[in-house]
Amino acid sequence: MILVLISPRQAGLPFAQWLPEEAGRLVAVTAAGVWAGPGFTDVVTVADYTDDDAVLTAAREAGRRHRPRAVVALAEADVERAALLRREWGLPGLDTTAAAAYRDKVLMKQYARTAGMSVPAFAPVTDVRGITDFMADHPGRVVVKPRGGSGSTGVHVLDAPGQADALAGQVTHGAWEVEEFVEGALHHVDVFRVAGAAVAAVASRYTGAGCLTHWDDAPLGSRNLDPADPLHERLVAETWHLIDALPSPGTVCAHAEFFVTGEGRIVLCEVAARIGGGPIPAMLRHVLGTDPRELWARVECGLPVALDTVRDHARTAPRAAFCGIPPRRGRVLSLPEPPPGAQDFVLGTHVGDDWSEERYRLRKSGDFLATWVVTDPDPAALEGRLEATAELVGAGFGWADSDEHVPAAAGGGAR
Structure with missing residues (x-):
């Protein structure tokens, strides 16, 4: 069973x-x-x-x-x-020691720092005093987040120590972390290793502020880097360094995130022992030639997988990008059509879907109303298609205040 x-x-x-x-x-x-x-x-x-x-x-x-x-x-x-x-x-499979290291944002950074990797200054905190003490020692912006959180929930960016007081009711109820804010472009690297042998490693760059773009109701996108790009090689090498720094088993998949600063320094954000969420599996399917969730489910069950085929496809795959439209505060009034040239278009909402105050406040970075993938061998063309489709889909949504009446005939578009 x-x-x-x-x-x-x-x-x-x-x-x-x-x-x-x-x-x-x-x-x-x-x-x-x-x-x-x-x-x-x-x-x-x-x-x-x-x-x-x-x-x-x-x-x-x-x-x-x-x-x-x-x-x-x-x-x-x-x-x-x-x-x-x-x-x-x-x-068999990921054990409790490894799972803890991949889930706990403090523990994973301790492992990485011990291995000589670049990590932001960080500290565990259980109260506001811990945050303000850290900010006194590390002037500048900081990030406060749950040690075991996901989807950017519970993340706060503070500019001054006085802002920490607003978190008093949260940080006293669980394990939290504070770390210095890193200025840089956020990248993700998705890797797969079976019985100690690398199967694939795909480095990609998020658009804008990465997983915090939903704070501004902005689309989130990501595009994979050319394997010949030196940055791709550096990010992949850093990810395998991280996998080896953690108590990882020989068979593991991971979704790692790194900041790349203006000076080119690669700094760990965090890593998870799972496949990336949201539209990432759809994008990776174009790169790997198979759904990464299917690949990993079969590996976990000890079933045969054509790993060499996956390796070959990843080496010769087209450039791919995903995009996702986050919710806004209010109710969905109308729906968009799939944009020309988009693949894997998924609409995850309906007319009348209400993102009221509390639901909107608790939204995660992976809460998308629509997602899709675009492909193009030319990086500049891929970038253009990503931006054009995001504009089309975003404009196709109609919104009303939560207390406004939504006409029954307002629907339409793709479902």
Whole structure:
């Protein structure tokens, strides 16, 4: 039996199609009301998927009934859960020591710094005093964020110590980190290693402020770098250095993020032991020739994968870019059409979808109303297509204040 942990953001993924050899032996744990997808023999649900104890209890109950031989987990929230279950059941895969290092932003930077890598000045904090003390020692802007957060939730950028007082109600309820603000372009590197051998490493550059662009209601994009670009080579080398600095197993996938400063220095932002979220898998599919989630699900289950084919495709792949439109405060009034030349266009909203004050405030960097991919062998042309399609899709959305009436006939466009 294969146990699959399915967070709501992975709802409906075709695991049965990706793992046909396991037909009749797939069991899912997911949230109540979430469609796990076709092909599961048993689906166990929990009322609140953010509740670690509830998810683990459900998984253990499923394990007693079905005796799993592998645990598959694609979401950040499930990295440590899956590692704990593997340890309890004696299964291969990322273990608890590695999972902790990849989840804890303080721990991962300690490993990286010990290995001689460039990291921002940082410190764990549990109260406002810890933040202000750090700012006294490190003048300038700082970033405060949860040590185990994801999707840029809970991230705050402070310009002055007095702004820390507003966080008093948050940093006292959990583990937080403060670090110096790094001026630089944010890049991500997605790597795959099986049995100690590298399969692929794809370096890409985010647009604008990277994963904080949603703070300005701006589109988020990313485009992969030319493998012949010296920066690509440097970023990939730094990522493998990071993988080796952490207590990583021989078989691992990772999504690392680095700042590249104006002077060309590469500084670690953070790293996760999972495939990148949002539209990144769609972009990587064009580079790798296969959906990276399918690739990794099969690796986790010990099923055959044509790794040499993936390697060859990654070396000769077209340049690709993704874009995502974040929500605005208000209600969706109208929907855009897919822009010309876009591939993998996904519309994740509907007319009347209400991003009210609280929902808008809690939005994540991966909350997109529409996503798509564009490809072009010419870097300048790719950049132009990315900007043009973002403008078209963004203009295609109509918005109303939350308390305004949205006409029933206002819909249209792609779904």
